[in-house]
Structure formats: C-alpha cells, structure tokens
Amino acid sequence: MPVDLRHVARALISVSDKTGLVEFARVLATHGVELVSTGGTRKALAEAGLAVRDVADLTQFPEMMDGRLKTLHPKVHGGLLAIRENPEHEAAMLAHDIRPIDLLVVNLYPFESAIAKGAPFEECVENIDIGGPAMIRAASKNHDDVAVVVDSDDYAMLVEELAATKGATRLATRRRLAQKAFARTAAYDAAISNWFAQQLGEASPPLRAFGGRLAEPMRYGENPHQSAGFYLTGEKRPGVATARQIQGKQLSYNNVNDTDAAFECVAEFDPARTAAVVIVKHSNPCGVAEGATLVEAYAKALRCDPMSAFGGIVAVNRKLDADAAREIVKIFTEVIIAPDADEESISIIGAKKNLRLLLTGGVPDARAAGLTYRSVSGGFLAQSRDSAVVDEMTLQIVTKRQPTAEELADLKFAFRVVKHVKSNAIVYAKGAATVGIGAGQMSRVDSSRIAAHKAQEAARAAGLTTSLAKGAVVASDAFFPFADGLLAAAEAGATAVIQPGGSMNDKDVIAAADAQGLAMVFTGVRHFRH
Structure with missing residues (x-):
C-alpha cells in the first residue's frame, strides 16, 4: 500500500x-x-x-x-x-x-x-x-x-x-x-x-492533439444536469476567452458559447470603417446593424427582432460609450462584449449587477487563420476557421438587372451576417441592418419564409403596416437548389439576392430571378455553419 x-x-x-x-x-x-x-x-x-x-x-x-x-x-x-x-x-x-x-x-x-x-x-x-x-x-x-x-x-x-x-x-x-x-x-x-x-502546411496531420487550461468550472453545461468547464487554449485571438470581465455574475456555458458567436460576427465589420452591433440569441444573430455611432447601430439591430433580443448577448466593434450603454440596459441583456468601454458606460452598466461586461482589448481579425474543433462519438472534427470575407470575393452578377449601388452595399452586408447564422440560413437586410433572419431549418425555403415572417413581425413591433422585407436584399449561406426559396423572398418584397451559386438548377433559379425583376449576385463561396 x-x-x-x-x-x-x-x-x-x-x-x-x-x-x-x-x-x-x-x-x-x-x-x-x-x-x-x-x-x-x-x-x-x-x-x-x-x-x-x-x-x-x-x-x-x-x-x-x-x-x-x-x-x-x-x-x-x-x-x-x-x-x-x-x-x-x-x-x-x-x-x-x-x-x-x-x-x-x-x-x-x-x-x-x-x-x-x-x-x-x-x-x-x-x-x-x-x-x-x-x-x-x-x-x-x-x-x-x-x-x-x-x-x-x-x-x-x-x-x-x-x-x-x-x-x-x-x-x-x-x-x-x-x-x-x-x-x-x-x-x-x-x-x-x-x-x-x-x-x-499540413491541414490534416496523421495525429492531432489539443489541450487547454481550466479558466473556471461552470455551474453546469448546456443544461443543469450536465457538468462543464471553460478551458483556454492560449490562442491570443481577442474574444470571450481572453476578455476581462469587468462586472456581473459568473458566465454560464451557454453565455460563453453565445458571446463567442456574437463577437465573431461583429468582427466582420471593420471598426475603422463603421460602428457595428450584433445581438445574439442561442448562438444565432437576431439583429445586426451598422451605423455612424454605436447607439444608432444598436437601435437598427434591435428593430430586427426586439422579442428575441430580450435576454440576449450584445457585441460591439468599437469602444462602448454612454449613449449606447443607456440604450442597451433598457432591456434585459445577459452579456455585453466590447473592445473597450469608457468610464461612464461602465458606471451605467454597473447599475445592473448581474449584467456581465467583457472587454477584449481588440476585435478579432475575420481573415485570420485558425482551427475549430467539434466532438463526435469516438473522435473529433478539426477544420480551418471560415476566414473567407465578402470583400475579397469575386462577385458575379448573373441576372439581367444589375444591383444598384445601395443594393450592392446591402448585399455585402447581408453576406457578412449570413456567414454567422446556422444553416440553412437566410438574411434580409436593408440600410446596413438586418430586417429578418431565418436560421437552422432543414429546408432553405422554410428559412426564407421564417425570415420573411420575422421581417413582418419587426414591422408590426415598430408600428408599421409594411413588412421590413419590402425593398430589402436577401443573402443565402448556400445555393438555392430550387427556385422556391428565391420566389419566397421575392414574394416578401426583396429586390436583390446574394448567394454562392453552384446548383445544378442555377439556370432555373436565374431565370426565376429575371422573371421577378430581381438582381442576383453569385459569390462562389459557401458559408455553411452547422
């Protein structure tokens, strides 16, 4: 012994x-x-x-x-x-x-x-x-x-x-x-x-290992009967793993997952170019917008789905200011994550003792290489991070009608967002803001219909009689296998579409777009997110 x-x-x-x-x-x-x-x-x-x-x-x-x-x-x-x-x-x-x-x-x-x-x-x-x-x-x-x-x-x-x-x-x-x-x-x-x-340059070496240091044990996992811990790999990418928690109660497993999703999405928007806000619920964006200021971007993002935003995660791409903080705390919010925050905004958030405020010191580079992992029974999948960005894609206009400059700007905006929505994903956008998001459906046409329904509900919540999808553009994370998803978007009032292309039925989908007077752009890049 x-x-x-x-x-x-x-x-x-x-x-x-x-x-x-x-x-x-x-x-x-x-x-x-x-x-x-x-x-x-x-x-x-x-x-x-x-x-x-x-x-x-x-x-x-x-x-x-x-x-x-x-x-x-x-x-x-x-x-x-x-x-x-x-x-x-x-x-x-x-x-x-x-x-x-x-x-x-x-x-x-x-x-x-x-x-x-x-x-x-x-x-x-x-x-x-x-x-x-x-x-x-x-x-x-x-x-x-x-x-x-x-x-x-x-x-x-x-x-x-x-x-x-x-x-x-x-x-x-x-x-x-x-x-x-x-x-x-x-x-x-x-x-x-x-x-x-x-x-x-070995993407798939014969043996792959990874490890991490425990940051903190979690109260529980996705559900109360599951145990969990939060581990750090040492990667210096700005985000929830490297952030300082300024205030608020302990992050939960779901908070960490959702906050990471929010901050990775807001990283698609260069803070030197625009202020951007992302609101996430259950790992999916429920509102994303750009604006001259964070408070303007937040108001536009919230309009997309104010009901889902309740109890959500808010990510911003610039130093959080008092004007934005005052608006964000008006509804119940779980986490705010930002590169930095001024003293007044920290004080405003401090009045909400359970609201977590995370400061990262920077915004992750959406183009940066890296690995992502997912467990399966008996193993795990490892892949390179989806670092494709729309600004570096060769866009092909495939319809008779060319998109206007305003439509093209919104198409690019929508494709930045759809990259971060669970597949099948459809995003309606107008004026550098999402107006309807359909996520995680088995059928792409169902995602189209849900996004259109969300746009109608958002209009109703704003006291409008016309759906926010009217005159909007649509982004799809993958090609339309048939014209039905595109026709659902046209029926909702969309005027232009951005999608990867590559379907056997592309000719039929293009013909349907032409028949509806839509402008359509192919990116050649798919953004599945399962």
Whole structure:
C-alpha cells in the first residue's frame, strides 16, 4: 500500500516563470528541505540568500549545449523514479550514489508565448523544453513518493500542507498534482505539434492533439444536469476567452458559447470603417446593424427582432460609450462584449449587477487563420476557421438587372451576417441592418419564409403596416437548389439576392430571378455553419 505522508527532504526546482519562487523556496528552507536548482533559477535563489545546490554538483556533469543538457542524467531521474522501500531500487541508488528527490518544481520553457508573439522559427524551436517534460513525467509516474508542481498557483496550497504535516505531502495531493502535471505536458506537446503542422502546411496531420487550461468550472453545461468547464487554449485571438470581465455574475456555458458567436460576427465589420452591433440569441444573430455611432447601430439591430433580443448577448466593434450603454440596459441583456468601454458606460452598466461586461482589448481579425474543433462519438472534427470575407470575393452578377449601388452595399452586408447564422440560413437586410433572419431549418425555403415572417413581425413591433422585407436584399449561406426559396423572398418584397451559386438548377433559379425583376449576385463561396 502506498504511504500517505512523504517527508520532503530534497527539492529540485527549475522554472522559467519565477512568480512566487523565492517566497516558496524560503518556506521549503524553513522545513529543512535541501534545494537543488539549475541556471537562472539557482541564481535567483542564491541572490535571495538561500542555500541552493547546483544540479551540476549533483550529477557531477556540467551544463552544456546552451542549456539543452543539464537534467537528463541518472542521478536526477533515478532520484525521481526510485520507489521508496523497494529493496532493488534502494540497492541501485546506494551502488550509484543516487539520492531521492521528494519534490519537483518545474514550469516549462515559454513555447506558447513564443509562438503567440510570432517569434522566428529558430526561437520557437529553442523554446521547446526537453528536460522539463522528462522530469515532470518521471516524478508524476512516481507520485506515490514524489510531489510535482508545474504551476505557481499551487505554491500556496503546498505551503499549507507542509505546515499542517510538519514538512510532508499527502498521497491525495501528490496524485492531484500528478494528474495536472501529465495534463500540462500533454497540452505543451499539443501546442508544439500543432505549431509544427501549421509551419509545414499540413491541414490534416496523421495525429492531432489539443489541450487547454481550466479558466473556471461552470455551474453546469448546456443544461443543469450536465457538468462543464471553460478551458483556454492560449490562442491570443481577442474574444470571450481572453476578455476581462469587468462586472456581473459568473458566465454560464451557454453565455460563453453565445458571446463567442456574437463577437465573431461583429468582427466582420471593420471598426475603422463603421460602428457595428450584433445581438445574439442561442448562438444565432437576431439583429445586426451598422451605423455612424454605436447607439444608432444598436437601435437598427434591435428593430430586427426586439422579442428575441430580450435576454440576449450584445457585441460591439468599437469602444462602448454612454449613449449606447443607456440604450442597451433598457432591456434585459445577459452579456455585453466590447473592445473597450469608457468610464461612464461602465458606471451605467454597473447599475445592473448581474449584467456581465467583457472587454477584449481588440476585435478579432475575420481573415485570420485558425482551427475549430467539434466532438463526435469516438473522435473529433478539426477544420480551418471560415476566414473567407465578402470583400475579397469575386462577385458575379448573373441576372439581367444589375444591383444598384445601395443594393450592392446591402448585399455585402447581408453576406457578412449570413456567414454567422446556422444553416440553412437566410438574411434580409436593408440600410446596413438586418430586417429578418431565418436560421437552422432543414429546408432553405422554410428559412426564407421564417425570415420573411420575422421581417413582418419587426414591422408590426415598430408600428408599421409594411413588412421590413419590402425593398430589402436577401443573402443565402448556400445555393438555392430550387427556385422556391428565391420566389419566397421575392414574394416578401426583396429586390436583390446574394448567394454562392453552384446548383445544378442555377439556370432555373436565374431565370426565376429575371422573371421577378430581381438582381442576383453569385459569390462562389459557401458559408455553411452547422
């Protein structure tokens, strides 16, 4: 049976992140722990006045090859791997002068930081740690006897345990630390392998791994009977994962998912060109608009579907100002996400104690490459992010009637939005604002009819007698397989259509558009979102 309490007599410490290092090492010293260290870590401890032994004294082998070779030695790994009270292991240690190491404190070379800042290839390679993961895995395997710490956040917990046990670690603690340590090396190797695949241009490497660090446990998942956690991959893309939460209660699983959808959609609109607002409900935009100001854009976005906006997520592409904040808080809103916010808007939102305000420091680049993942039973799907943007597409006008300049601007606007609506997706837009959205239907004609119905309901809510779809344009995320979806749009009052094209029945659909006097544009790019 494993021994519960293991006294810590010797600790090997080698860290790149020295946060809290000296204070932690001082506590170890008060418990009589012998400190062994390497390079910069040993220097930092020595300069703090702590007695610390160089690992080279332990191994009787000098550090060499620019630090690549220093801990890969039997006297290090034997001290970590030896099973206490095992006669054969004890005999080997005695014969080869190997002394046990009871505590390993290691955090790895900052590879993730190097790739995040876009460091040159050679610098990234030099930031691949070898000795660190080897030691972590050795200590973690031998967790019955050795404690391993890979995160400075765990120093305080271990300090408390050493005080409570008079300098020992508990088996349960060692096992928890070992689990975390194995996860850390797995995530580290995943980052390296995925970076290599990217450098080589391999979209689907033979083996794919990914990992993440727990940001926070969620109260529950999509539903109360499901457990969930929010994990960070280290990707520096501005968004919900990297945002500062200024105020409000804890985000839920659904909040995180919906807020990400909202901010990715608003990223389609260049803040240097226009103010834009996206309102999302259940991962689908229910109102999107551009305007000269955020408050103007919000009013236009809200008009599209004021009922669905209740309890929704609001994303803006510019610094949130007081005028916009005052309007947003007039109805119940779950989350506001913005690149920044002025003090007055923060104060206004502060009056709504449960309303979450997230500030990201920037807007994600809609064109940037990246990977997205989705789980399936027994595996997962990985694909490149949909980074196609309408401004870079070659638009083909396929009807007899050319779109007007106003229609073309709205067609581009609508195609930016439809990219972020669940398929089958139809978006009606007019005046740089959505006026009707049909999402997630099995039939594209049903999405067309739902979008038209939404436009009629929006008009009714605004006190108008004519549907907002009258004189609007329509975007479809994929081609119309038959003319019925297009005819439904024409019946609702649409004047122009943008769609990918590529159907076997394109000629029939074009003929139907011509018969209705519609202008139609093909993009050649599909935006399925399942």
